[in-house]
Amino acid sequence: MGYFLGKDKGKDEDRRLWKDFEEEANLEERDKEDFEDDGFLESLNEDDYWDEEEQEEEEIDEDLHEVPKAPFWVRLAVWASTIAIFFAIGYWGSDLAIKWMDKKGYLRQSNVIADKNDLSEGVVGSSGSESALHVSVFKIYLPGKVGLVEEKVRVASGLLEDELRQTLSTYVEKCAASGVLRPEVKVLHLFRSGDRLYVDMNKPFLDSLRAVGHKSAGVIITSIVSTVVNNFPPITKVKFLIEGKVVEDKDPVDLTSFWALPSS
Numbered sequence: 001m002g003y004f005l006g007k008d009k010g011k012d013e014d015r016r017l018w019k020d021f022e023e024e025a026n027l028e029e030r031d032k033e034d035f036e037d038d039g040f041l042e043s044l045n046e047d048d049y050w051d052e053e054e055q056e057e058e059e060i061d062e063d064l065h066e067v068p069k070a071p072f073w074v075r076l077a078v079w080a081s082t083i084a085i086f087f088a089i090g091y092w093g094s095d096l097a098i099k100w101m102d103k104k105g106y107l108r109q110s111n112v113i114a115d116k117n118d119l120s121e122g123v124v125g126s127s128g129s130e131s132a133l134h135v136s137v138f139k140i141y142l143p144g145k146v147g148l149v150e151e152k153v154r155v156a157s158g159l160l161e162d163e164l165r166q167t168l169s170t171y172v173e174k175c176a177a178s179g180v181l182r183p184e185v186k187v188l189h190l191f192r193s194g195d196r197l198y199v200d201m202n203k204p205f206l207d208s209l210r211a212v213g214h215k216s217a218g219v220i221i222t223s224i225v226s227t228v229v230n231n232f233p234p235i236t237k238v239k240f241l242i243e244g245k246v247v248e249d250k251d252p253v254d255l256t257s258f259w260a261l262p263s264s
Contacts, residue, residue, distance in 0.1 A: 136163055140171045141226040143180050143219045148226060164232050165190055168199070171227055180220065181208045188243065195234045196258065199224070200241040209252055217252040225259045236260055 069075075134157040141148040151174070155166035168187050175181040182204045189200035209217040225238045237258040240247070247255040 138163070138167050138231045139227070140167060140174070141223045141230075142171070142174060142178070143216070143223050148219070148223050160232060161190055161192065164192075164197075164228070167227065167231065168224070171224065175220070180212070180216075181205065182211075192235065195236045197228060197232075197235045197238045198241060199228075199238060200244055203243055206242050206247065212252075214252040221253055221255075221259055225261060229261050 135154050136157045137152055137154050140151050140153055142151060143149075153167060153170045155163055155170070157163065165187060168190075172181060172185050172187060176183045176185060184202070184204040185208060186202050186204075187199065188202055189198075191198040191200070209220060212220070221240070228235055228238050237260045239258045240255045242255075250256060
């Protein structure tokens with residue numbers, strides 16, 4: 001028993017407070033005894049206690065061991081390089097696959113002409129049905145002993161410029177075979193603007209014109225203009241260039257201006 005000395009309160013009040021204090025102390029003592037009897041306190045070890053200092057040290061260690069990120073421009077360069085590598089691999093792989101399938105004939109269409117061999121085979125096997133094989137027929141006018149000689153040619157159907165190039169190339173081949181033009185003559189480029197056509201030839205074409213003289217050179221130019229105008233409307237005028245340049249020399253024929261048929 002202890003003693004409680006109140007200063008300004010009565011003895012009864014002092015005794016009541018002291019009694020409450022003793023009851024609380026006894027209750028805490030009984031709780032402690034119960035924990036000891038159950039063995040709870042003895043079962044606890046050091047790991048069961050919260051240590052704030054150890055927790056702070058662990059957080060500091062995590063911060064120190066965190067791997068820093070690379071700069072944004074470095075990551076961006078890596079991403080771009082990766083995408084470019086995969087794109088190149090895909091492009092290369094698809095190109096090989098397409099070439100392999102084309103070689104095996106998986107991509108080949110039976111009713112489409114891809115080259116001159118297909119054109120000749122298609123014309124021979126078509127029995128005159130050019131439209132079924134996408135073949136167009138044009139008339140070319142070749143220089144003859146007397147005037148112009150008309151002849152039909154077949155070319156693969158396509159854009160006007162493509163058909164025009166094939167027709168003129170066939171014309172040049174036939175003239176070279178007959179000796180009218182040199183074998184080296186070629187059509188370099190074609191430019192069309194409305195009803196006007198620019199035909200760019202190589203230098204052997206001009207040499208061929210000079211070799212045959214003024215009269216025969218005029219026949220050659222007229223035959224080319226007739227072939228173009230009669231087959232490819234709305235073209236009515238043709239101008240000749242030599243390797244991309246206008247010919248200032250009017251010998252043997254005038255190539256400085258456009259050529260047209262009398263009825264045009």
